[in-house]
Amino acid sequence: MEKNNISYIDLDQAKAFKALETLSPLSLEKLLTTSAIAEKTAASGAGLSYNYAAMPVGEKQLELLEQLTEEMQLIGKFRLLAAGGVMNTGEKRKVLHHLCRSELVGKVLDEKGQDIGAFYREQQRRFSDFAGKVHAGEITGSTGKAFTTVLQIGIGGSDLGPRALYLALEGAVEAKMKGLFISNVDPDDAAAVLSGIDPERTLFILVSKSGTTQETLTNRDLVLSWLESKEIPGLKPGKQMVAVTSATSPLAGSDTLLDSFYIDDFIGGRYSSTSAVGGVILSLAFGPEVFDRLLKGAAETDAIALNAPFRENAPLLDAAIGLYLRNILHYPVTAVLPYSQALSRFPAHLQQLDMESNGKRVNRDGKPLGYSTGPVVFGEPGTNGQHSFYQLLHQGTDIIPLQFVGFKKSQRGEDRNDEAGINSQRKLNANLAAQIIAFAKGKEDVNPNKSFPGGRPSSLLVGDRLSPEVLGALLAHFENKVMFQGFLWNINSFDQEGVQLGKILTKKLLSGETEDQELMAFDTLLR
Numbered sequence: 359m360e361k362n363n364i365s366y367i368d369l370d371q372a373k374a375f376k377a378l379e380t381l382s383p384l385s386l387e388k389l390l391t392t393s394a395i396a397e398k399t400a401a402s403g404a405g406l407s408y409n410y411a412a413m414p415v416g417e418k419q420l421e422l423l424e425q426l427t428e429e430m431q432l433i434g435k436f437r438l439l440a441a442g443g444v445m446n447t448g449e450k451r452k453v454l455h456h457l458c459r460s461e462l463v464g465k466v467l468d469e470k471g472q473d474i475g476a477f478y479r480e481q482q483r484r485f486s487d488f489a490g491k492v493h494a495g496e497i498t499g500s501t502g503k504a505f506t507t508v509l510q511i512g513i514g515g516s517d518l519g520p521r522a523l524y525l526a527l528e529g530a531v532e533a534k535m536k537g538l539f540i541s542n543v544d545p546d547d548a549a550a551v552l553s554g555i556d557p558e559r560t561l562f563i564l565v566s567k568s569g570t571t572q573e574t575l576t577n578r579d580l581v582l583s584w585l586e587s588k589e590i591p592g593l594k595p596g597k598q599m600v601a602v603t604s605a606t607s608p609l610a611g612s613d614t615l616l617d618s619f620y621i622d623d624f625i626g627g628r629y630s631s632t633s634a635v636g637g638v639i640l641s642l643a644f645g646p647e648v649f650d651r652l653l654k655g656a657a658e659t660d661a662i663a664l665n666a667p668f669r670e671n672a673p674l675l676d677a678a679i680g681l682y683l684r685n686i687l688h689y690p691v692t693a694v695l696p697y698s699q700a701l702s703r704f705p706a707h708l709q710q711l712d713m714e715s716n717g718k719r720v721n722r723d724g725k726p727l728g729y730s731t732g733p734v735v736f737g738e739p740g741t742n743g744q745h746s747f748y749q750l751l752h753q754g755t756d757i758i759p760l761q762f763v764g765f766k767k768s769q770r771g772e773d774r775n776d777e778a779g780i781n782s783q784r785k786l787n788a789n790l791a792a793q794i795i796a797f798a799k800g801k802e803d804v805n806p807n808k809s810f811p812g813g814r815p816s817s818l819l820v821g822d823r824l825s826p827e828v829l830g831a832l833l834a835h836f837e838n839k840v841m842f843q844g845f846l847w848n849i850n851s852f853d854q855e856g857v858q859l860g861k862i863l864t865k866k867l868l869s870g871e872t873e874d875q876e877l878m879a880f881d882t883l884l885r
């Protein structure tokens with residue numbers, strides 16, 4: 359037992375988990391009733407609700423899952439994390455992305471006694487003030503023209519979350535600036551984006567927490583050279599750019615740039631969308647007040663995740679049921695299917711959030727695990743996915759649990775009734791409801807090729823409309839679900855050693871230091 363009365367045991371040592379393993383699986387068809395649909399629901403933030411009536415868990419499973427969350431002390435671990443506990447055991451760091459939204463359990467001080475939350479709020483005040491001055495024309499491009507476009511240069515957590523949130527907000531609120539993104543080191547990415555912008559009116563945001571990421575530094579240099587190449591009188595490339603980085607990075611304190619905004623090492627890349635990493639572009643593109651609304655929604659979900667009892671705690675329930683699917687029913691894959699085109703890049707963000715957090719094979723102390731951990735995550739918006747991979751989901755040989763997301767209203771409210779008086783939003787959600795039932799119940803047919811096995815589980819997160827608050831809640835729902843599952847697997851969800859080897863081999867190859875014959879042979883194929 360460590361201090362704070364928190365103990366860390368592997369999942370397969372938990373009594374409740376062993377008891378879960380003894381239960382026989384339940385028939386989804388028997389569990390799925392209209393009363394279950396009415397009752398098996400829990401709240402997340404900003405009015406989001408999580409329905410798990412089409413998941414294969416009955417009363418006994420839910421009781422044992424609740425016991426498991428208590429035995430593994432999930433809430434105590436969350437409280438410890440939010441209070442500044444060193445929960446990133448691989449890098450010996452605190453994990454403080456929640457602090458960007460609220461002081462969930464009060465102030466958090468660093469080793470020098472500084473208030474870390476105050477630092478985050480000061481940075482938010484700075485970039486909010488900066489955005490206001492850009493919108494007012496008080497801050498312009500180096501040739502005196504107003505900025506109309508904001509272009510983020512970053513990759514991984516410095517791109518996926520911010521890009522997903524930008525696209526999700528485009529239809530929710532009036533944009534003040536056009537947002538664009540360059541991430542891949544593939545020169546065609548930058549060339550395609552740069553071909554469509556006005557260099558004098560584009561503000562570049564260079565985002566790299568470490569300040570050392572090869573793709574981002576390469577694209578920074580490419581953009582600065584591109585600006586130089588335009589030979590526009592008076593244009594100073596560095597003064598068309600701001601940086602977002604950690605105070606310890608080589609990019610910190612650059613005086614060649616227009617300004618810099620900071621995060622610290624306690625904000626992990628895939629958890630950084632509610633820090634300056636997402637906040638600068640979202641405040642410039644939509645206004646600081648919109649970013650504030652997003653933070654408010656996320657804070658509501660954080661509070662539910664920390665304080666609500668199990669059956670009323672959507673992130674905790676979602677995490678526990680996901681554990682059951684992964685470690686009792688042994689499903690290695692899950693799909694997140696948002697029935698909202700605005701969330702087109704949200705599954706891509708969740709791939710990094712979930713798979714980079716929980717794609718681990720040793721526990722938080724480095725001991726190899728004897729059970730499965732993070733699932734493969736994929737997804738596309740509905741209804742498009744129905745015309746792509748739903749064949750496998752319905753009639754394939756493997757069961758893939760599904761996580762649907764839906765909204766009662768469209769964002770823009772621009773719709774049309776057809777001759778039967780049915781509008782597009784109604785058709786979108788009728789498809790969603792129909793898919794849940796088709797997956798769960800299936801359909802028998804004398805022709806095996808036309809029969810649907812059913813028994814394919816799904817959950818549904820539903821909100822009224824995808825507003826900034828609901829988007830913040832959705833983001834925090836999955837961040838907290840991933841965190842809780844990491845606690846259940848007793849792993850460190852907050853470092854990412856698995857991405858280092860590829861980088862090392864690339865660096866050796868490019869510097870001519872490698873002696874790996876096979877690596878050089880493949881490199882030759884590509885030159």
Ligand SMILES: O=P(O)(O)OC[C@H]1O[C@H](O)[C@H](O)[C@@H](O)[C@@H]1O
Nearest residue numbers: 514515516566567568571627857
């Ligand atoms: O923000 P940066 O330091 O440039 O890192 C960008 C990304 O690259 C790393 O390889 C990690 O896998 C990600 O977690 C991180 O978000």
